Amino acid sequence: MTDAARIVVVGGGAIGCGVAFQLAEAGVTDVLVLEKEPALCAVTSAQAAGLVGQVRSSVERTRLAMWSVATFSRLERESEVKPGWRQTGSLRIAQTPERVKEFHHLIDVAHRAGLEVTLLDREAARRMWPELDFRPARAILWCPTDGYLQPADLVASYRHEAARRGVRFRTGVRVTGFRKKGGRIVAVETEEGPVGCEYAIDAAGAHGYHLARMAGLDLPIVPVRHHYIVTTPTGNLGPEMPVLRLPDATLYARAEMRALLLGGWEPRALSLDPRSYGPADPLPPIEEDWPVLATFMENFRPFAGPLADQPVRRVFTGWPTFTPDGRFVIGESSEVPGFVCAVGCNAHGVSGSAGIGRHLVESLFEKTPSAYVKSLSPDRFARGFDWAEAERAARRVLETYYAIGH
Numbered sequence: 001m002t003d004a005a006r007i008v009v010v011g012g013g014a015i016g017c018g019v020a021f022q023l024a025e026a027g028v029t030d031v032l033v034l035e036k037e038p039a040l041c042a043v044t045s046a047q048a049a050g051l052v053g054q055v056r057s058s059v060e061r062t063r064l065a066m067w068s069v070a071t072f073s074r075l076e077r078e079s080e081v082k083p084g085w086r087q088t089g090s091l092r093i094a095q096t097p098e099r100v101k102e103f104h105h106l107i108d109v110a111h112r113a114g115l116e117v118t119l120l121d122r123e124a125a126r127r128m129w130p131e132l133d134f135r136p137a138r139a140i141l142w143c144p145t146d147g148y149l150q151p152a153d154l155v156a157s158y159r160h161e162a163a164r165r166g167v168r169f170r171t172g173v174r175v176t177g178f179r180k181k182g183g184r185i186v187a188v189e190t191e192e193g194p195v196g197c198e199y200a201i202d203a204a205g206a207h208g209y210h211l212a213r214m215a216g217l218d219l220p221i222v223p224v225r226h227h228y229i230v231t232t233p234t235g236n237l238g239p240e241m242p243v244l245r246l247p248d249a250t251l252y253a254r255a256e257m258r259a260l261l262l263g264g265w266e267p268r269a270l271s272l273d274p275r276s277y278g279p280a281d282p283l284p285p286i287e288e289d290w291p292v293l294a295t296f297m298e299n300f301r302p303f304a305g306p307l308a309d310q311p312v313r314r315v316f317t318g319w320p321t322f323t324p325d326g327r328f329v330i331g332e333s334s335e336v337p338g339f340v341c342a343v344g345c346n347a348h349g350v351s352g353s354a355g356i357g358r359h360l361v362e363s364l365f366e367k368t369p370s371a372y373v374k375s376l377s378p379d380r381f382a383r384g385f386d387w388a389e390a391e392r393a394a395r396r397v398l399e400t401y402y403a404i405g406h
Contacts, residue, residue, distance in 0.1 A: 002190075002192060002193030002194060002195065003032065003193070003195045003196070004195060004196035004197065005030050005031055005032035005168070005195065005196075005197055006028065006030035006031065006197065006198045006199070007023060007028065007030065007031045007032070007197060007198065007199045007200075007201060008031075008032050008033075008034060008188045008195055008197040008199070008200050008201065009031060009032070009033045009034070009201045009203055009342075010034050010175050010188065010200065010201065010202055010203060010204050010211055011033075011034075011035065011201075011202070011203035011204040011205060011207075011208075011342075012033055012034070012035025012037070012039075012040040012041065012042070012155075012169065012171060013040070013041055013042075013043065013044060013045035013046075013155065013203065013205055013349065014041065014045040014048070014151055014154060014155055014158075014349050014350040014353040015045075015203045015205070015342050015343075015345060015349050015353050015356060015357075016033055016035070016201075016203035016204075016342070017033065017040060017041075017155045017158035017159055017162065017353075018158055018353030018354050018356065018357040019201060019203055019342050019353075019356070019357040019360055020033050020158065020159075020162045020167045020169075020357075021158040021161055021162040021167075021354075021357060022354065022357030022358050022360065022361050023162075023167070023357070023360075023361060024161070024162045024165035024166065024167050025165075026361045026365065028361075028365070029165050029166035029167060030166070031162070031166075031167040031168070032167075032168045032169075032170065032195065032197075033162075033167065033168070033169045033170070034170055034173045034175060034188070034190065034195070035169070035170070035171045035172075035173070036172070036173060036174040036175070037171065037172070038171055038172050039171055040155050040156075040159060040169070040171065041151055041152045041155035041156075043205060043206070043283065043318075044205045044206055044318050044319060044320055044321075044349065045151045045152075045155060045205070045349060045350055046151060046152060046318075047316050047317060047318030048151045048318065048320075048349065048350040049148075049228050049252070049254070049261060049263055049316070050148045050149050050150055050151055050154075050350060050351075051090075051148050051243055051252055051254060051351060052065070052068065052069060052072065052085075052146060052147050052148055052149065052243075052350075052351040053065065053090055053143070053146050053243070053245065053351065054066050054069055054110075054115055054143060054145065054146055055090075055092060055106050055109075055110055055115070055117060055141065055143055055146075056106075056109065057105070057106065057109060057405060057406065058109065059109055059112050059113045060370075060372040062109060062110060062113035062115055063113050063114075063355075064352060064355035064356070064358075064359065065351065065352060065355060066113065066114070066115055066355075067354055067355040067358050068351060068352055068353060068354040068355045069087075069145055069146070069147075070354075071354035071355075072085040072147075072149060072154070072354065073085060073087065075157045075161065079157050079160060079161055080160065081153075081156050081157045081159075081160035081161075082153065082157060083149050083150075083153050083154040083156075083157040083158075084149045084150040084153030084154065085147060085149045085154075086147045086148055086149065086239060086240070087145060087146070087147040088146070088147045088148065088239075088240060088241060088242045088243060088254075089128075089142060089143060089144040089145070089146055089147065089242040089243070090142070090143050090146035090147070090242050090243040090244070090245060091120070091125055091128065091129070091140055091141070091142060091242050091243070091244050091245070092140070092141040092142075092143070092245040092247065093125075093134070093136075093137045093139075093140055093141075093244070093245070093246050093247075093248075093303070094137065094138045094139040094140070094141070094247075094248065095136055095137065095138060095246070095248040095249070096138065096248055097138065098404055099138070099139070099247060099248055099404065100138050100139040102404045102405070103119070103139050103141050106141065107119075107141070110143075115143070115145070116143070116144060116145060117141060117142065117143045118141075118142050119139060119140060119141060119142070120140045120141075120142045121140070122134040122135065122137055122140065124140075124142075125137070125140045125142075128241060128242050129241055129242070129244065130236070131236045131237070131304070131305075131307055132244075132303045132304060132305075132307075133302070133303055133304075133305055134303070136302050136303060142242075146242075146243055147243065148243055148254050149350075151350045154350065154353070158353075173190050173191065173192055174190060174191045174279075174280065175188055175189065175190050175204075175211065175214070175279075176189045176190060176191060176214075176279075177189040177214045178200060178214055178215050178339070179194060180336075183336070183337065184336075184337040184338045185197065185199070185200050185215065185336060185337070185338030185339050186338070188200050197338070198338065199332070199338050199339075199340050199364070200215070200338060200339055200340065201340045201341075201342055201360070202215075202339065202340065202341050202342065202343055203342045203343065204343065205319075205320075205321060205343070205349070206221075206223040206272075206274070206283050206319045206320075206321055207274075207279055208221040208321060208329075208341075208343035208344065209221040209222075209274035209275075210274065210278065210279035211279070212339075212341070212343075212378075213279075214279070215333075215336045215339040216335070216336050217333055217335060217336055217339065217378065218381070218384070218385075219329060219341070219343070219344075219378055219381055220323060220324050220344075220381060220385055220387070220390035220391075220394065221274065221321045221323065221329065221343050221344050222271050222272070222273075222274065222321060222322050222323070222324075222390065222391050222394035222395075223271065223272040223274065223283070223319035223320070223321050223322075224269050224270070224271045224272075224319070224320065224321070224322045224394055224395055224397075224398045225266075225269065225270040225271070225286055225317065225318075225319065226263070226265075226317070226318055226319075226320055226347060226398065227263065227286065227288070227289070227292075227293070227315060227316060227317040227318070228261060228262060228263025228264075228296075228315075228316050229261070229262055229263070229293055229296070229297075229312045229313075229314070229315050229316070230256050230259050230260070230261050230312070230313050230314045230315075230316070231259050231260040231261075231262070231310035231311060231312055231313055232259060232310060232311045232312075232313045233257065233258035233259045234258060234259070234260070234307070234310055235258065236307075237255040237257075237258050237259065237260060238255055238257075238258065239255050239256075239257055240255075241254070241255045242254075245402075246299075246300070246303065247402035247404075248402075249264070249299040249300065249302075250264045250265045250266075250267075250299070250401070250402050251263070251264045251296060251299055251300055252264070253300065259310075259313065260307060260310055262296055262297065262300060263296065264295075264296040264299065265398055265399065265400075265401040265402055266292055266398065266399065267399055268399070269395040269396075269398045269399050270395075271322075271391050271394060271395045272284060272319060273387065273391060275387070283319050284319075286317035286318070286319070288315045288317070293312070293315065297309075320345065320346070320347045320349060321343060321344050321345060321346075322344065322346050322347070322394035322395070322397045322398055323344035323346060323394060323397070324385070324389070324390045324393035324394050324397075325380075325393070326346055326397040326406075327344075327346070327375070327376055328342075328343075328344055328345055328346070328348075328352075328356060328359075328376050329341045329342075329343050329344040329376060329377075329378050329381075330342055330356060330359050330360050330363055330373065330376040330377070331360070331363035331364075331369075331373070331374075331376060331377040331378065331379075332363065332364060332377075333377075333378045333379065334377075334379050334382075335379070335382055340360065340363075340364065341378045342356060342357075342360050346397055347398070347401070359373050359376065363376075363377075
């Protein structure tokens with residue numbers, strides 16, 4: 001073996017580095033993170049908008065998000081390398097009676113999880129976002145502990161804190177396969193030679209499918225297009241303003257310094273069949289879809305007015321991975337012992353990275369993982385699936401991201 005570690009994490013984005021940090025926090029420090037790109041946070045994580053929301057439709061998902069927020073806040077306070085965490089709070093706006101009813105359900109879930117949320121009137125919201133017209137709002141849900149961060153800063157903070165505890169990082173190293181003994185993973189094969197290990201963790205994002213195939217698993221990890229815009233600066237916005245979510249318009253927004261960042265969820269999503277490209281291939285480029293982006297701005301116009309006409313400075317695009325059932329894939333495979341998944345993050349890779357890492361630690365090292373963590377196992381796909389249907393279902397998860405009850 002050219003190298004060895006108890007745990008080898010393949011993928012140096014927010015998930016891979018977040019997992020490494022959570023392992024180190026739990027006392028598991030013989031960890032090596034491998035990234036095929038020359039730098040960490042180089043592919044999907046780099047394209048994320050960085051929104052961090054905790055209001056979810058289940059207590060388990062809410063608590064996962066709360067764990068991430070607690071981690072970001074602690075790193076911002078204590079780490080020498082800050083994650084760029086801005087705890088601005090968030091405003092979620094209802095435009096229909098059905099959405100108002102959903103808000104009351106979300107409030108109940110939040111309170112059961114221990115998350116502070118409340119309803120605000122239009123005037124209180126307008127004081128936070130003076131440029132917006134809140135008259136179309138039927139209800140406004142306020143979560144004061146939400147916020148946003150910069151993905152590259154978060155990954156740098158994870159790396160610093162994990163390395164300080166003994167975790168190692170190697171970039172520019174491509175994984176080519178796995179060695180097994182008695183059916184169990186015993187080494188990760190790389191272009192530079194094999195790396196012995198007890199566990200190999202798949203945190204390879206849009207190449208997560210390929211890594212699983214190398215290990216002998218077929219997992220429906222489907223890249224689905226997502227993009228957002230950043231406008232030119234305007235003097236009326238500032239980084240302290242809360243994140244906005246407009247689920248009835250399928251939009252989210254925040255200030256990017258003095259500019260507006262605006263993104264949304266497409267009604268007809270575009271996906272990739274990961275079997276159409278190889279593990280060594282770069283991800284297919286994404287062309288800027290101006291009709292879709294223009295729809296985002298028009299859907300924002302009832303609230304934004306002239307702000308919806310602010311010129312676009314840049315378009316960000318990426319291939320976050322989705323699963324057919326909209327749930328993460330976390331935990332060790334019983335089919336291939338030693339192969340562990342941390343993939344299929346359904347556009348929560350950055351915001352959920354600390355919570356996902358904590359769930360992975362729970363799945364591997366706690367005697368009685370929760371029923372929720374067990375439900376995320378890759379074994380749920382062991383009986384096989386139809387690829388065409390899996391891809392349609394994964395697209396549907398993005399298309400219905402803000403649907404009531406999602």
